[in-house]
Amino acid sequence: MNSKKNYFELFDLPVDFALDTRVLAERYRALVRVVRADFLSDEEDETARSLAWIDRAYQTLTEPLARAEYLFRLYGAEETGAATSEEAPGALLVEEMERQEALVAATNRSDLESALSEVLTRLAERGAALDKELHQLFADPSPPNLSAAREVVRQLQALARCQRETEERQAERLKRRPD
Structure with a gap:
């Protein structure tokens, strides 16, 4: 599992606030099945880390405010400073x-x-x-x-x-x- 991918890349989705949550859920389930199937050939710790990373990515992208915060980080706008106007x-x-x-x-x-x-x-x-x-x-x-x-x-x-x-x-x- 390549943990250098961003969450959108992990699920093969465009980097955008708008996303189809049904597609995300389908890809989440498919990815979890693949990682679990690999469990027999991988070490247990690696599988657990991969599943945790996939789950964290899924939870972040399904929750709109968490997804927005993640996008701010991806765009390098983590700290946008004070409000846009007085x-x-x-x-x-x-x-x-x-x-x-x-x-x-x-x-x-x-x-x-x-x-x-x-x-x-x-x-x-x-x-x-x-x-x-x-x-x-x-x-x-x-x-x-x-x-x-x-x-x-x-x-x-x-x-x-x-x-x-x-x-x-x-x-x-x-x-x-x-x-």
């Missing part, structure tokens, strides 16, 4: 505060389950719009686009945190619900 950090903070306020307001509503579902729907819609923007930015990985993509990733990370918190509140609500 307004971006403040705007991001305001947007995150508004989401938190909406979550608190939803928690205080009498129809909590419906309110939390609405919050999750809005988060999913915003996430889809940001995901689309990220696809466009990575399609042309120029330095300005990579810097803008970094900001989009920060927004997606904030959305993910809010989504986790909302889902936790939903789970708490379900636990407290009388049977």
